[in-house]
Amino acid sequence: MTRTKRPWLLTLVAGVITAFFLLPLYWMIATSLKKPDQVLVSPPQWIPSPFTGDSYSRALDKPMLGQALLNSVAISLGVVALTLLLAVPLTYAVARIRMRGSGAMVLSLLVAQLLPSIVLAAPLFIVLRQVELTNTLIGLVIADTTLTLPFAVIVLRPLVRAMPVEVVEAALVDGCGLPGVLWRVVLPVMRPGLIAIGGFSFLLGWGEFVFGITLNSDPKVQPVTVLLNTFVGQTGTDWGPLMAVATLVSIPVVCVFAMLQRYIVGGLTAGSVKS
Amino acid sequence: MSLQVKAREPLKAVEKTETVRRGRSLAVRRTRAGYVMSAPALLFLGATMLFPLAYNFWTSVHDVAIGDLLTGDWQFSGADNYDSVASEGAFWHAVRVSLVFTAGSLFFQFTIGFALALLFVKTFPLAGLFRSLMLVAWLLPPIVSGTLFRWMLDADAGAYNELLRLVGLDSLAHNWLTDPSTALPGVIAANIWVGVPFNMLLLLVGLQSIDPTLYEAAEIDGAGPWQRLRHITVPMMKPVAAAVLLLGLIYTFKVFDLVFVLTGGGPVDSTRVLPLYVYEIAFKLFQLGRGAAAGTLLLVIPLIVAIVYVRRLRKEGAT
Numbered sequence: 110m111t112r113t114k115r116p117w118l119l120t121l122v123a124g125v126i127t128a129f130f131l132l133p134l135y136w137m138i139a140t141s142l143k144k145p146d147q148v149l150v151s152p153p154q155w156i157p158s159p160f161t162g163d164s165y166s167r168a169l170d171k172p173m174l175g176q177a178l179l180n181s182v183a184i185s186l187g188v189v190a191l192t193l194l195l196a197v198p199l200t201y202a203v204a205r206i207r208m209r210g211s212g213a214m215v216l217s218l219l220v221a222q223l224l225p226s227i228v229l230a231a232p233l234f235i236v237l238r239q240v241e242l243t244n245t246l247i248g249l250v251i252a253d254t255t256l257t258l259p260f261a262v263i264v265l266r267p268l269v270r271a272m273p274v275e276v277v278e279a280a281l282v283d284g285c286g287l288p289g290v291l292w293r294v295v296l297p298v299m300r301p302g303l304i305a306i307g308g309f310s311f312l313l314g315w316g317e318f319v320f321g322i323t324l325n326s327d328p329k330v331q332p333v334t335v336l337l338n339t340f341v342g343q344t345g346t347d348w349g350p351l352m353a354v355a356t357l358v359s360i361p362v363v364c365v366f367a368m369l370q371r372y373i374v375g376g377l378t379a380g381s382v383k384s
Numbered sequence: 385m386s387l388q389v390k391a392r393e394p395l396k397a398v399e400k401t402e403t404v405r406r407g408r409s410l411a412v413r414r415t416r417a418g419y420v421m422s423a424p425a426l427l428f429l430g431a432t433m434l435f436p437l438a439y440n441f442w443t444s445v446h447d448v449a450i451g452d453l454l455t456g457d458w459q460f461s462g463a464d465n466y467d468s469v470a471s472e473g474a475f476w477h478a479v480r481v482s483l484v485f486t487a488g489s490l491f492f493q494f495t496i497g498f499a500l501a502l503l504f505v506k507t508f509p510l511a512g513l514f515r516s517l518m519l520v521a522w523l524l525p526p527i528v529s530g531t532l533f534r535w536m537l538d539a540d541a542g543a544y545n546e547l548l549r550l551v552g553l554d555s556l557a558h559n560w561l562t563d564p565s566t567a568l569p570g571v572i573a574a575n576i577w578v579g580v581p582f583n584m585l586l587l588l589v590g591l592q593s594i595d596p597t598l599y600e601a602a603e604i605d606g607a608g609p610w611q612r613l614r615h616i617t618v619p620m621m622k623p624v625a626a627a628v629l630l631l632g633l634i635y636t637f638k639v640f641d642l643v644f645v646l647t648g649g650g651p652v653d654s655t656r657v658l659p660l661y662v663y664e665i666a667f668k669l670f671q672l673g674r675g676a677a678a679g680t681l682l683l684v685i686p687l688i689v690a691i692v693y694v695r696r697l698r699k700e701g702a703t
Contacts, residue, residue: 119508126500127514130521133532133577136543140535149541152549195428198421206418207411214422216694221433223686225638227659228679231666232436232443255432258425281410287417316525318641323667334527338645341531348535355528362523370516378589 137359140352141165148349164349165357171340174354177333180246181315182361184332187250188257188314189307195254196261196306201295203262204269205277215266221259229255230323237324244327252320257310264309264376265302272298305376308369315361333358444676452672465677469665475678477653478661481568485643485657486636488572489579493632494625496576497583502617504584505591515588522581530645533574537561561647564654571646571655575639583628590624591617630693637685658682 128135140148141164143157168174203211233252234243242248272295280290296303321335328336337358340351366373444465446458469475504515521529536543539559548557560570594617602612640659643649649656649664656664662682666675 116506116508119503119506120510123503123508123511123514126503127517130518130577130580132543133529133536134521136536137532151540151546153541153543153546195425199425202418202421206414206421208415208418208422211418211422214426219694219697220690221429223634223638223690224433224437225640225659225679225682225686227638227640227662228440228682229433229436230663231672231675231679232439233432235439236431236436251428251432255429258429262425287414312523316523316527318525318527318644323663334525334641337527337531341534341645346534348538348541351531352535355531358528359520359524362525363520366516366520366523370519374519374585378586 134359137352137355140348141356143349145349164353167347168350168353168357171350173328173331173336174333176329177331177336178357180330181332181334181358183246184249184253184317185311185314187246188253189310191250191254192257192261192306192310193303195258196265197296197299197303198291200262200265200269200299201291204266215262218259218262221255222263226256226319227323230319233320234324244325244330246330248324249317249320249330249332250314252324253314253317254310256317257306257313260309261306264306265299268299268302269295301372302376304369304372308365308373309376311365312362312373315358440676440679443672444680446673448671448673448676450670450672461673465673466681469674469678469681474653474656475661475681478656478658481654481656482637482658484568485572485575485639485655486633488569489575489636490629490632492572492576493579493583494629496580497628498587498625500580500584501587501591502613504588515584518581519585522578522585524578526578526639526641527645529574529578530642533570533577534561534646537570537573562651564651567647567651567654571643574646575636575642578642579632579636583632586628586631587621587624590621590628594620626696630689634686634689637689638682 139155139157142160142162143154144159144161144163145167147154147157199214202208203214229252233255237243237248237251242251276294277290280294281287285293315332316334317332318334318338321332322338325331325335333354337351337354340346340354445460445462447461447464448458452458500518504511524532535541537545537560539545539562542559544560545557548554558566560566598616598620599612602616607615638659639657640663643655643657643660644663647655649660658678659682662675662678665671665678669675
């Protein structure tokens with residue numbers, strides 16, 4: 110792009126915009142650190158004084174919060190594992206192997222992303238109940254993976270296609286069986302995509318709500334998003350602890366994003382704009 | 385690779401038919417391997433997506449209440465459920481709310497996202513940091529974003545009302561989400577906040593792919609910034625913009641959790657978008673047949689979008 114005159118002026122403008130944009134996040138953290146009697150005062154305190162972890166200890170006193178956080182961690186990791194396990198072989202097959210119907214498969218995967226999960230929720234409930242997986246964490250992992258799997262294949266496919274044919278052929282000729290080729294040649298090529306999909310699947314599993322509320326009615330196996338929602342609904346919302354929970358739920362998101370930023374951004378833009 | 389081929393050359397005469405045969409059986413074996421590799425994922429999606437969709441349709445043409453679910457005693461009812469949903473004022477109200485919600489969200493997500501992309505495409509100190517920080521807003525679970533905006537838009541202690549008071553617009557400050565006339569704009573505002581970073585990111589990638597020499601040439605020819613925007617940036621960005629709007633339309637039309645936590649569809653139905661309407665019939669009233677019919681109707685718009693999308697991809701030869 111063209112040279113930028115006065116770059117610091119742009120930094121200032123962008124900084125002000127970013128600050129305004131992130132105000133809700135600041136407000137969440139600030140509220141979570143206020144003393145209970147300071148939360149609802151008008152005019153509000155822009156900077157909490159004194160800082161206190163009071164809301165956090167009250168939030169953690171709530172029954173089920175620890176359990177719900179653990180459930181969400183388990184669900185998210187399960188979604189990552191199941192998505193990668195199913196997506197890698199399918200991606201290789203549709204990207205690299207000539208077979209009938211692979212074009213149709215890719216198209217259906219594109220269309221699958223358009224489905225509103227609420228439409229799937231009721232029939233999925235019935236299906237999962239047949240196999241006794243409602244009110245289990247595994248059931249939620251399965252449900253969430255329906256959302257990540259099509260996207261995973263769409264993001265990974267261009268990576269496999271970009272790999273030179275000769276590399277795979279050579280490995281095959283060298284007597285490396287197809288599983289060996291997948292493991293030693295294809296997987297390393299997919300690495301950035303796998304990291305992107307891993308991060309994305311984790312975030313999706315962590316933030317998913319529709320299946321959490323429709324498939325699991327037992328609080329013992331509900332994700333933290335559902336628990337957060339039940340706190341909001343209560344009369345006379347207790348904003349301090351609520352913002353403390355919201356902050357706790359946001360921390361893994363920020364960590365995962367900070368660690369995998371490069372891959373996630375690259376993978377998402379690749380998968381979204383061009384397939 | 386080429387080295388190996390050369391080493392085999394002395395055996396050419398014998399090898400030729402051999403390789404042809406081997407090649408063919410290899411191809412067959414590979415195709416078979418392809419099906420084997422696709423099978424787990426396809427079976428999975430068949431069970432968790434295709435079957436539920438078919439089941440949903442099946443349910444929608446039967447008369448099913450929660451009790452019938454256990455007995456399996458379903459009466460075929462043809463299009464009755466569809467008739468019943470479509471004759472309900474609440475359904476059409478939800479359609480209208482969804483359209484306003486989607487149109488409002490898309491318009492502002494896109495324009496704000498585009499403006500920010502134009503800013504962030506320039507090189508200046510800390511640009512990368514600011515951009516990443518904004519993306520966090522988009523990756524937050526929608527339930528968290530919804531909770532945040534409930535708090536931000538709260539009547540007395542809400543930060544936005546306080547900002548309005550600070551700039552002297554006291555009269556505008558009120559409880560946005562409990563007033564039927566402002567609840568929908570409030571929900572849309574929250575959804576704009578969620579969607580802006582994604583729009584910005586994709587549009588930014590599009591901007592970065594425009595050849596910089598175009599701008600240089602235009603500048604030499606004496607084109608001002610406005611002309612360059614109009615005659616280079618806008619036309620070059622059309623394909624990316626179309627993709628972003630299409631994706632935005634699909635994502636926005638199915639938004640459930642954000643609205644659910646912000647207002648739950650209220651006050652007095654003012655924010656009851658179509659997915660919430662489906663949820664209430666199926667999971668609150670347990671009218672499974674009608675819920676399934678409403679769900680199928682909810683698929684109509686994404687389906688139209690999908691057809692447009694697939695056609696466009698076909699035309700570009702991307703698939």
